Amino acid sequence: MLAMVIDDSRAMRSILRRIVGELGFDVVEAADGQQALDLMGDGQVPQIALVDWNMPVLDGLGFVTSVRSRKEWRDVTLMMVTTESEHGQIVRALAAGAHEYVIKPFTADAIAEKLQLLGFAGAAS
Amino acid sequence: MSEMIMLEHRDLEDIVSQVWTSLMDQEPANTAPWDPVASDVVAAGVAISGCWNGWVIVETSQQGALDLASTLFDLPMDEIAPSDLADALGEVANIVGGSVKSTLAGTAQLSLPSVEQGPSTIAGLSEASLQVHAAWHSHPLRISVLDDNSKNMQEQS
Numbered sequence: 001m002l003a004m005v006i007d008d009s010r011a012m013r014s015i016l017r018r019i020v021g022e023l024g025f026d027v028v029e030a031a032d033g034q035q036a037l038d039l040m041g042d043g044q045v046p047q048i049a050l051v052d053w054n055m056p057v058l059d060g061l062g063f064v065t066s067v068r069s070r071k072e073w074r075d076v077t078l079m080m081v082t083t084e085s086e087h088g089q090i091v092r093a094l095a096a097g098a099h100e101y102v103i104k105p106f107t108a109d110a111i112a113e114k115l116q117l118l119g120f121a122g123a124a125s
Numbered sequence: 126m127s128e129m130i131m132l133e134h135r136d137l138e139d140i141v142s143q144v145w146t147s148l149m150d151q152e153p154a155n156t157a158p159w160d161p162v163a164s165d166v167v168a169a170g171v172a173i174s175g176c177w178n179g180w181v182i183v184e185t186s187q188q189g190a191l192d193l194a195s196t197l198f199d200l201p202m203d204e205i206a207p208s209d210l211a212d213a214l215g216e217v218a219n220i221v222g223g224s225v226k227s228t229l230a231g232t233a234q235l236s237l238p239s240v241e242q243g244p245s246t247i248a249g250l251s252e253a254s255l256q257v258h259a260a261w262h263s264h265p266l267r268i269s270v271l272d273d274n275s276k277n278m279q280e281q282s
Contacts, residue, residue, distance in 0.1 A: 008237070009212055009213075009215065009216035009219070010198075010209065010212045011194065011197040011198055011209070011212050011213040011216045012197075012216050014197065014198045014199065015148070015197060018199060054219070054235055054237065056237065082223075083219055083220055083222070083223020083224070083226070083235060084223065084235070085223065085224075085226070085227040086226075086227070086232060086233075088232065103223075103227075104219075104220045104223060105143060105144045105147035105148055105220050105224075106147060107147055
């Protein structure tokens, strides 16, 4: 299974890559929402995307909205992984089509638990 | 009008502890002295704007930032590029800033992080009402919360 990590911080992408990689996912990275859409348009469509909110070019909410507007990507699971913790913003992201929400800082166990909740139990292989 | 921030010193200590424990797997020691050579300081800051306006700034030494980047990237220190160092410290400031923002009662936005290397140009830090001094892996850390009455990084650049 393919996971896409979308975050403008290379350090955060590195952390998330290690976590989901150890859970059995292949991982592709994008530095912002537009880069992620471009990768998906080129055929790298993940089963799950871990999406930061606050990014240049196209933010996480814009990415979620764009993905949800495309029927062919309706099966992509979207999980926000962000410092944005305002209740209203969480509701906005979920209403736009995100399935889960993780607030930074997080632990590897927290990411694994959320992935299990989303049906990626055990391993992704 | 900008609201008063309700964060107390103990709350900021808890935020720092939680961020370092989650990201670096080790809690920093609190109440360590802040005494690096000025030219050795690396600072990363994020602005909060909205119901409260101000900055959250994370400072450490060059070696501290290198150690921090090495930990986050899980790479040896000699493989850490200057851009990695700035990226890692910026992300730490982003997460600390987000945690500070979460304590506000109203709506606010968090900026993308900015990072300064070399002599700090941040004014007003010594007068910051809320400041935690700590040490991680023997590296000095200073985390400051400044309201918008203090001069900020953008004004200095």
